[in-house]
Amino acid sequence: MPRLPGVNHLDAIRVLEKVGFRIARQGKHIVMTDGERIVTIPRHNPVNAFTMGGIARDAGLTPEQFRELV
Secondary structure: OOOOOOEEEHHHHHHHOOOOOOEEEOOEEEEEEOOOOOOEOOOOOOOOOHHHHHHHHOOOOOOHHHHHOO
């Protein structure tokens, strides 16, 4: 699984909003959707590198694309 170390959860939200995701609901985790896919982001700072890699993959982004958007 790709690794994306040191990503703040707020930065992850901004990146996903740039590619068309919107916040569906919030609580201990933030759930975002683009109409087809749903991703869940924990409110941890920084988000675990393996977790962030999985979130990027689930959103349809490669780690390189995600890093460019941060």
